[in-house]
Amino acid sequence: MITQKMKYALKALLVLADEAVKPAPEALTIEAIAKRSDSPKRFLEHILLELRNAQVVTSTRGRAGGYSLRMAPADISISEMLRLIDGPIAPLACLSRRAYQRCDDCTDEATCRIRKVFAEVFWSYLLIIDSLTLADMLRSGEVADQVIGKM
Amino acid sequence: MITQKMKYALKALLVLADEAVKPAPEALTIEAIAKRSDSPKRFLEHILLELRNAQVVTSTRGRAGGYSLRMAPADISISEMLRLIDGPIAPLACLSRRAYQRCDDCTDEATCRIRKVFAEVFWSYLLIIDSLTLADMLRSGEVADQVIGKM
DNA sequence: TAAATGTCTATAGTTTTTATCGTGTATAAA
DNA sequence: TTTATACACGATAAAAACTATAGACATTTA
Numbered sequence: 001m002i003t004q005k006m007k008y009a010l011k012a013l014l015v016l017a018d019e020a021v022k023p024a025p026e027a028l029t030i031e032a033i034a035k036r037s038d039s040p041k042r043f044l045e046h047i048l049l050e051l052r053n054a055q056v057v058t059s060t061r062g063r064a065g066g067y068s069l070r071m072a073p074a075d076i077s078i079s080e081m082l083r084l085i086d087g088p089i090a091p092l093a094c095l096s097r098r099a100y101q102r103c104d105d106c107t108d109e110a111t112c113r114i115r116k117v118f119a120e121v122f123w124s125y126l127l128i129i130d131s132l133t134l135a136d137m138l139r140s141g142e143v144a145d146q147v148i149g150k151m
Numbered sequence: 152m153i154t155q156k157m158k159y160a161l162k163a164l165l166v167l168a169d170e171a172v173k174p175a176p177e178a179l180t181i182e183a184i185a186k187r188s189d190s191p192k193r194f195l196e197h198i199l200l201e202l203r204n205a206q207v208v209t210s211t212r213g214r215a216g217g218y219s220l221r222m223a224p225a226d227i228s229i230s231e232m233l234r235l236i237d238g239p240i241a242p243l244a245c246l247s248r249r250a251y252q253r254c255d256d257c258t259d260e261a262t263c264r265i266r267k268v269f270a271e272v273f274w275s276y277l278l279i280i281d282s283l284t285l286a287d288m289l290r291s292g293e294v295a296d297q298v299i300g301k302m
Numbered sequence: 303t304a305a306a307t308g309t310c311t312a313t314a315g316t317t318t319t320t321a322t323c324g325t326g327t328a329t330a331a332a
Numbered sequence: 333t334t335t336a337t338a339c340a341c342g343a344t345a346a347a348a349a350c351t352a353t354a355g356a357c358a359t360t361t362a
Contacts (some may be wrong), residue, residue, distance in 0.1 A: 001238075001239065001241070001242060001243070001244065002242050002243065002269070003349095003350070003351090004350075004351070004352095005350075005351075005352095007243075007254075007265060010265050011265070014264060014265075029306090029307065029308090030307080030308075031307090038256045040351080040352065040353085042352070042353055042354075043351065043352050043353080045308080045309085045310095046310095046352090048308090049308085049309070049310080052308095052309095059307090059308060059309090060307090060308085060359095060360080061306090061307060061308045061309085061358075061359040061360055062305095062306065062307060062308080062358095062359050062360020062361055063305070063306050063307070063360060063361045063362065064306085064307085064360085064361075064362095065306075065307045065308060065359085065360070065361090066307075066308085067308090078268065087152075088152065090152070091152060091153050092152070092153065092158075093152065103158075105189045113165060113288045113289070114158060114161050114162070114165075114288070116288070117229065117283060117287060117288045118153070120279075120283075121276075121279050121280050121283065124275070124276075124279045125272075125275075125276050125279070128271075128272050128275045128276070129272050132268060132271075132272065136268060137264045137265070137267070137268045138264070154318095154319070154320085155319080155320070155321095156319075156320075156321095180337090180338065180339090181338080181339075182338090191320085191321065191322085193321070193322055193323075194320065194321050194322080196339080196340085196341095197321090197341090199339090200339085200340070200341080203339095203340095210338090210339060210340090211328095211329080211338085211339085212327075212328040212329055212330095212337090212338055212339045212340085213327095213328055213329025213330055213331095213336095213337065213338060213339080214329060214330045214331065214336070214337050214338070215329085215330075215331095215337085215338085216328085216329070216330090216337075216338045216339065217338075217339085218339090
């Protein structure tokens, strides 16, 4: 399950992306983003700060300040946002490349049957999620419609 | 990330499965399973109880009592175990069939862009994980080896 | 300089995770 | 029938993660 924080982050990014495609895009204040995304303002503040530190959005201070996208939606990877906000996406720490951690009790990683089976799953999962960007969320998503229909 | 509890559950199931294929399988006590799987005994107790209530394992009380697999490894689905121990595996509650919950702030599920993109990912993910069973973990896992090699 | 706005650190309530403990119940052997 | 062994089940609790909120400060522009 993705966290509420991640939902707020994605909603905020969608608000910023929607603004970015307008003829005369303006920087949006935290307050405005909070309102449009229906997120708690003071919480969103922290989220936007993280996105800013990750170079995903830019901010300008003072009067008429606010936030706007820094990267093109097609360059904002969903999996990167997940890693940034929710932490590692690997099912096991010992399968994460960036947040690798050996299991305390692990005697032999190479033969661990739990690791093996989840490596298999994770590999396929990464292939999919690593290919998704904010741009895919902006499109109306015909594929997703079909998927939901099947479920 | 799967929880520590789920790791213990899988380890315990592997211990029970390894016992089940022996020429003269015996019921294993919680203590024995805890030792072989390197899990905290009193915690494992609750996990085994859940597995028992889910008809995955059987238990016999009293002297010479203990636990053993009730289902064949090929019939023990990894994703079902995940659902049992860790809860819903859908990335969003509104995408879970068994633990469906509408988002508090959701105005229109059909057009929610977050839901759509994760539905797409989840659909593919389910396809993979739903096909895996404990039997796949028992096999040495040549496919997984290749996967890990690529990572 | 005043008003608007972002920055940053601290704090705190709630929930989830990860256990542990005590006691009760069932079984089989002595 | 007693006793040893083992599972059953509910209560409790420490630690971590999640979800915020608050206050003080810095920056910009009118």
